[in-house]
Amino acid sequence: MKLRAFLILTMLAGLSLGAAMLLSATQEAGSDLPRYICRRATGQIRIDGKINEAAWNGAQAVSFQFPWEKGDRPRYKTIARALWDNKNLYISFDCPGDPDITAKYTYRDAPTYEEDTVEVFIMSDPEDMTSYIGLEMNALGTLYDYIVSNKRLYKQFDLKGVRLKSHVNGMVNKTSAKSTDRDNGWSLEVMIPLADFEELTPLYPPRPGTAWRINFYRLDGLEPDRQFSLWSDVKTPQPNYHVPPRFGYFVFGE
Numbered sequence: 590m591k592l593r594a595f596l597i598l599t600m601l602a603g604l605s606l607g608a609a610m611l612l613s614a615t616q617e618a619g620s621d622l623p624r625y626i627c628r629r630a631t632g633q634i635r636i637d638g639k640i641n642e643a644a645w646n647g648a649q650a651v652s653f654q655f656p657w658e659k660g661d662r663p664r665y666k667t668i669a670r671a672l673w674d675n676k677n678l679y680i681s682f683d684c685p686g687d688p689d690i691t692a693k694y695t696y697r698d699a700p701t702y703e704e705d706t707v708e709v710f711i712m713s714d715p716e717d718m719t720s721y722i723g724l725e726m727n728a729l730g731t732l733y734d735y736i737v738s739n740k741r742l743y744k745q746f747d748l749k750g751v752r753l754k755s756h757v758n759g760m761v762n763k764t765s766a767k768s769t770d771r772d773n774g775w776s777l778e779v780m781i782p783l784a785d786f787e788e789l790t791p792l793y794p795p796r797p798g799t800a801w802r803i804n805f806y807r808l809d810g811l812e813p814d815r816q817f818s819l820w821s822d823v824k825t826p827q828p829n830y831h832v833p834p835r836f837g838y839f840v841f842g843e
């Protein structure tokens with residue numbers, strides 16, 4: 590279905606994104622935004638959740654910040670990487686050392702953001718800061734994907750041909766309080782066909798030098814004991830991932 594027709598249809602049944610989750614038009618982008626250079630994949634990537642292909646060694650690795658974290662509890666490290674070729678965008682998240690991996694949702698568009706989740710928001714047309722794609726992926730490799738368009742979120746939007754898989758070092762959902770199970774981290778790989786962006790941006794197909802905007806995030810633990818971390822700091826007093834003016838620069842490289 591063409592995007593415009595899709596949006597008109599979904600607007601009728603529209604899901605409203607809470608006002609608090611949306612950007613303020615007055616929020617300044619700032620000059621301190623980080624920049625990610627997405628290099629070309631130098632070889633095949635097998636989407637199995639294991640970030641062990643040689644191609645990943647050539648990717649820029651970025652770690653996350655904890656702007657809302659108080660106290661001195663352990664801060665679980667995340668490393669995000671991205672690569673591209675003429676057909677796909679590849680993104681990986683490494684979450685080493687997480688001792689307690691929690692996730693139960695297994696169906697598309699489930700509220701994976703309640704669980705141990707890694708997320709990427711992609712704005713392929715930086716001229717339109719009210720629109721971007723979200724992928725929120727739990728430790729079981731379950732995808733919640735949507736488009737935010739003109740400040741409204743449509744989860745009926747499904748990326749076509751997307752593939753993802755997680756790899757868990759441990760046993761999911763055996764909480765440390767209830768058992769002696771201790772996990773040792775997890776990782777996830779996702780492949781997104783670039784064709785999914787064809788109708789979303791004049792910057793298609795991306796070429797070396799094309800700049801989109803992106804942010805990477807992680808949610809860890811269960812309420813009320815959640816830990817929030819992200820790549821580009823959104824500079825809000827409370828955790829809020831939907832601040833597109835604060836997405837970092839994402840430049841397609843060689």
Ligand SMILES: [Ca+2]
Pocket residue numbers: 634635636637638639640641642778
């Ligand atoms: Ca792999």
Ligand SMILES: [Ca+2]
Pocket residue numbers: 687688689690691705809810
């Ligand atoms: Ca966890």
Ligand SMILES: [Ca+2]
Pocket residue numbers: 698733734735743744745746747748
């Ligand atoms: Ca969806």
